[in-house]
Amino acid sequence: MNTTQPTWIDRIITANEVFISRITIDQLPTRRTPGQAIITCMDPRINLEAIGIAQFDENGASDSSVRVIRTLGAMADYRSLIVGIYLAGFREIVLLMHTDCGCALAYKKVDTIINNMHSRLSPTSLENFHAEIGEPFEDNLRDYLKAFQNPHDAVKEEITRIQSLSFIPDDLILHGLVYDLHSGKVDLVVNGY
Secondary structure (H helix, E strand, O other): OOOOOOOHHHHHHHHHHHHHHHOOHHHOOOOOOOOEEEEEEOOOOOOHHHHOOOOOOOOOOOOOOOEEEEEHHHOOOHHHHHHHHHOOOOOEEEEEEEOOOHHHHHHHOHHHHHHHHHHHOOHHHHHHHHHHHOOOHHHHHHHHHOOOOOHHHHHHHHHHHHHHOOOOOOOOEEEEEEEOOOOOOEEEEEOOO
């Protein structure tokens, strides 16, 4: 008798089979629409319904045409910006950070990250990464991760950083919000209009 629990990939494949059997194929969103994007954190606790982006319905349909880009700490990725602006037609971007972010935790616990690297990386890999980051390693690692202490300050700084990039057009509108995980409330930090 096999008592092995299903792996995560087994559960993913099973969930997809259930999804395919439940949805209405012609309801899946397949049309590309330009215009708006949200850059938010990869943290699954962020409920995008708090800003009007509804989940997919039971049939697999969605009314939203907003592109959602998830990164560590809602820090913009250059590749996503270039393709989004110049191929997908982004005209307006909301940067949505949140309270209790892993980027803030990484700022406080950079020593834990370093200790875990020591235990999981080979000495050669660790030495190579250390050389890439440079000295002072702890401070440079924080910068490399774009770790921050306060999401309200970080959203302002990230918008300023995005605006300073040479490939950002003058007509791109950037907004900054912070989502409170404990209340669901969103604070408008930067109004791009």
